[in-house]
Amino acid sequence: MQAVDDDKALGMKVMKLSRMLRLRFDRRVQPLGLTRAQWQTIACVRRRPGATQRQVAELLEVGEVTVGRSIDKLVEAGLVERRSDPADRRAHRIWLTPAIEPLIGELTRIGAAEEAAALAGFDAQEQALLHAMLDRITANLGGDAVEAVTCKPERR
Template sequence: MQAVDDDKALGMKVMKLSRMLRLRFDRRARALGLTRAQWQTIACVRRRPGATQRQVAELLEVGEVTVGRSIDKLVEAGLVERRPDPADRRAHRIWLTAAIDPVIDELTRIGAEEEEAAFAGFDAAEQALLHAMLGRITANLGGDAIDAVACRPDPD
């Protein structure tokens, strides 16, 4: 059996890159008083306003209790709110509040700066080519269907 060269395995490269991007973003988001779980929750609710806590947990691939703690902290900070679900009295839907706007602006700025750092030395054509190739890999693996389900607004 041939040894696997982790530096050449696509999955390992993508995993390492993803981890590096998250760690750098985490470090900077911490200055805003946000944990990774909190900024990921914010990003998820921004893409899926009105999602239930269960849906947010599924999209983030964590347990409901785990995401519930993040939501509790964000509610305490006034950045998100829980609203009763009119169709299910046991459920609450999660919404961003207006107080989140400056935080979103700052997270967006941080993301843009981190992307700029990641693409240092790449010209516009190289960046476009990389995005296109990653898009093709995503499509080859069925990711477009997953993204469509995860990011579409809830029909309720």
């Protein structure tokens, strides 16, 4: 049986790249006083405004207590708010507040700079091809099912 070269395995490359991107972004947002859990929560609520805490936890693939702590800190900072769900007295929906707008702008700027760094040396055609190939891999692996459990905006 031939050994698998981890450096050539697609899953390992994608995992390594994902980790590198997250760690670089973490370092860049640290001066803003955000933890990874907080910026991921912000990103999720931005894409799914009005999601319940349970939905946010599911979308981020973490426990409700974990996401609850993140939301608590963001509420304390005035960046998100919990609103009662009129259809379910026990549930609260999570919304970004206007106070978060400058932070969203900075997170967006940092994200764009990190993407530019990652794609340095790729021309526009190569970037488009890379995105198309990644989309194709996603579709090959049942991307519709993945989209349903990620913080992508809901299709209307």
